[in-house]
Amino acid sequence: MSRERRAPLGERLLAPFRVLAGGEELESAGATLLERACRALGAKEGLILLARPEGSGPEGSGRSEPQVGYLPGPCWGAPGPGGRLGAREGDGGLAAEAVASARPVAAGAGGREAWCGMVVEGRTVGVLALRRAAGARFTGEELVAVELLATGAAVAVDRLRFLRLWSRKLEQADAAHSQLLRYADDLRTTFAAERRRAEQLREALDAAELAYIATVRALATAVEAKDAYTGGHLARVTAYGTEACRSIGGDLAATPGLEYAFLLHDLGKIGVPDAVLNKAGPLTDEEWALMREHPAIGLRILEGVPQMDVVRAVVYSHHERWDGAGYPEGLKGEQTPLAARVFAAVDAFDAITTDRPYRAAASLDEALHRLREAAGSQFAPDAVEAIHLVDRERLAAIQATVTTRRVLEEPSPPRAGAGQEAPDLVLEQPRGASVGLFQHASRR
Ligand SMILES: [Fe+2]
8 A cells, every 4th residue: 555545535635635726727737636636545547527618518508407428628547447537438427427416426346436526606617537446446535535626626627717707808808998999099090180171171161261252352343443433432332331230230230241242232234335334424215224234234143153142132122212113123112132222221321421523422410311311212211220320430430431542452341440441432423303312322
């Protein structure tokens, strides 16, 4: 009998338990464990069968139920006469019997084999089997030792399973974290690209806006160049009109392009012959007919141009009258768009307050008085009231800004006290009373 067999059983079990406590994985330490277990219990061969992982097959679906069909695990020792433990016919049944009995099972000829399920927290994780030489059966005390070793091995296997599970989860968490970091990088890149694109779009819009403004000014300058009478009148009526619309407030004052509507009101004069437009003497009826075509000509020029509704309204309707006696449509009252009604009033206001070869400019008070007298007949009452609501100093400042320079070179109509350039004087060609109380600043 070996020296180890003579030592107390508990002392002999220290060696295999130290292997279990070593923390090594069963794949690498399993053979050593079995060697120490076999030496401790006088066995010739040892084997561990491993339960299939959960979900790997029908045998692995039950938790504490007997499992038939195990994966071969580590082994140690020389195979016996009938073949290696676990590979013999009926070994699967022995394993199942050991698990089902929940106790070590003595098997083989004369009880030379001990089979014991490896159970932890009610779950079978494998089976431990030891085989002695012929005639050396396992005693009850030794079967308890086998159960101790099987339980220790089960705890070790389960701990490793747990560590592997959490290792995989940590790897998955790391992968998810890395994916999030990549996603955040992508977002930052996309955001930066979108911001650059937004800046480029903003620049393009600014350029388009500048081109739009330049185009409007070019058109207004073309009208001004063609009609010698309009001159600074355009700038003044634009300033008066803008102020009057502010007095009214609401949507009108906030209408984009409102200023351009006043600047371009006589755009259609581009299509009126110069001989008619700048004729020194009175116009014939045919010539007046041509002159009165300019609202329609202006409307045709603007046809299809987007965002020009308010401009079209003023261009086409600025010669309408409140009483319906205007042209080209003879619109009455509020049938005429509000912006056009305001323009008609401020146009007359500028004519009255500007010197003419045949009369001096009227005072602001006089002009306002005369507008009010014509409110409800020639002019819209709301438009006349809007001019009355404009600060008197502001009206005086607009009226006083007289200069020989073309105001259309400036980006905005003159503001009171801003040291602005002054517009040209407006000349007026008097016409018969049938035209109305006040002449349009240039010829009708
Ligand atoms: Fe006109």
